[in-house]
Amino acid sequence: MYPSSKELFERAKKVAPGGVHSPVRSFRSVGGDPVFFQSAKGAYLTDVSGNEYIDYCLSFGPLILGHRDPEVQEVVSKTAELAWSFGAAEPYSLELAEWIVSKIPWVEKIRFVNSGTEAVMSALRVARAATGRDKILKFDGCYHGHLDALLVKAGSGLAGESSSDSAGIGSELIKNTLVLPLDDENAVEELFSKEGKNIAALVIEPLPANYGLLIQRKEFLSKIVEIARKHGSLVLFDEVISGFRVGLTGMSGELGISPDLVTYGKIIGGGFPVGAYAGKAELLDLVAPQGPVYQAGTLSASPFGMRAGLATLKKCERENVYSILGSRTQKLVRGLLSILKERDSEANWDSLVHSSLFWFHKASSSPIRTVDAIPAGHKEAFAKVFHALLNEGVYLAPSGYEVGFMSFAHDDAIIAKTLEKADSALKKLKV
Template sequence: MGHRDPEIEEVVRETTEIAWSFGAAEPYSLELAELISSRVPWAEKVRFVNSGTEAVMSALRVARAATGREKILKFDGCYHGHLDSLLVKAGSGLAGESSSDSAGISATSIANTLVLPLDDEASVERVFETEGKNIAALIIEPLPANYGLLIQRKEFLLKIVETARKYGTLVVFDEVISGFRVGFQGMSGLLGIWPDLVTYGKIIGGGFPVGCYAGKKDLLDLVAPSGPVYQAGTLSANPFGMRAGLATLKKAQRDSIYSVLDDRTKIFTDTMTKLLNKKSNQEWEAVIHSSLFWFRKKTQQPIRRIDLIPEGHKESFAKVFHTFLKNGIYLAPSGYEVGFLSWAHDDEIIAKTLEIADKALKTF
């Protein structure tokens, strides 16, 4: 919705007069959970936490409890929060070996994490042939958007889901970025591929520190107090996040924002790409999906894996970023970060941004 949407801000102001935190269930969390479940069929039950990281951590704990297995399979180029076991990257070869992606992570923390390249069904099948009986969950961003916008083939996603289920492995879709952003049902709904568990982030709380994990009733029933899986948090489902989330999701349903944002994003990126190509000594293109966009050096083939990102892209984008920043346009600072258009980016703001960009690029 953008920064300080007036409608959502009013709800937040009202909340200061109602309640700050109960540390217990209250009617707003129930209403938000019911709204999500009523529109997202695979979210039969919902549990609220404080962040996307917590949502992923909890979903994987449920998967391990449900399967009695320990290993997790993830994909290079997907980000699932800063928990130790998933802050890993692929090692050498295609056997799923992994290495830590940060200092301070012990070898034992990542011992049960397998990492494979995106867009490679064969490597997934090979790993399941040897490790299938040990893999509790396969986790993936159905729209990888943390290392560039790496739009995946539907055939690839269908195949890895089919392979996982063949071996009794649960499928977890990390929709912290794509959920309720590309459409009310996220990528799962657009693709028609239902996960066993799904994670959402701050968008369900109107931008406040909120996350949730959801899925089939029999899986969520494993969580305490109805089951043996522990998960709790004093500020989980606090009134600010729940009421702001209700206002956000109701507005998203009411105002047909998705089709409008799709159109605005295409207009913005088409014009910006033309400006970049007119002023630059290299050819640029915009990769877009819904309201997400990523400017990068043009390539002959779609980029679906991080190892195919053109050499020198980071440095080329840095020049664009600083040129725009000096003139009052703030893009995501890294060449690997994805940009987003929000409801606040109306036609007037987009036109003004493009006007400034045209002038700024005269010095490029």
């Protein structure tokens, strides 16, 4: 048995920034010390002290079948006997690429990388090369990884002006990044009328899910795509979260919008590090070695990610996972919301659900489609509920602005157990 989470965290802070290797893991947003986990299976996590938790974070989305799904685990075990890495051409990425291209009409070619950040960075490089333009338009409330050019927020002053969202990013690195609020077609129209000839690409999460679940109007998304194309700009849909999560064809398919470029990650690696950028053949053919846009990666197309990803995607299609998860997620959220309203009525809770993604938030009199619309006090209210559930053995992402995820391993029995734990947890909170 390991030492306790608290002991491990104290050790970790001496050798890693903040004691973690990705900021949200530190629990800073909710307070307290992070839990250190040692194993996972199905819908459960087990911490270093042997405590079990029903997991609704699911590594922030990749584990759509749950932890160590038996079919995927068998593929991973067989892969370990074949090779760990090649740094050379191999058949496994080919098989996954052919499968994705056969299922997604707007994906004619695809290049695998190691993360969503790397995928977006590479796709934007292609967009600039294809258009001969330098500027990029992004939207406040969408997250596209931690590359310098997109780790920016809206600044004061003129529409589209941006400022750094992180120390260490100089003004020269973000001068070509324009930022607008979500849910405002008029602002997009106005900006393109001024800057359209300079904008290489409009990049957006068609389902923004990194700053709450900001479900956008189809009319807004269709209109901004129309505006971008009228001005000769490419459309990049960041589907690192929503791709193969909301359905086989992601949000692009649900909306009936074919992007010029699209980025994927998470689910296509079956729980292993992966990213991909894809789209029209004429754009992907600009990438080296065929074209002048350079991008490379020592561990790109890892055999583990390629084979685990393909096994995951095939099972999702074969077992009707998306439809089943949609129903189960609604059942879970209805139950939790009922308990929240009864046991924590002071916070006045509500929820947003899309497919197998969900987000609880303080109630609002208007739809929450932008960052500014998130009710005041949400962060503090969530922190209380988070710790109450954690103490009862239910693990949510440790931030009020992260969404929750369901997996195929979360069956009706797991949902019922979650609701029992939630009722007990929030009853104590009320007392």
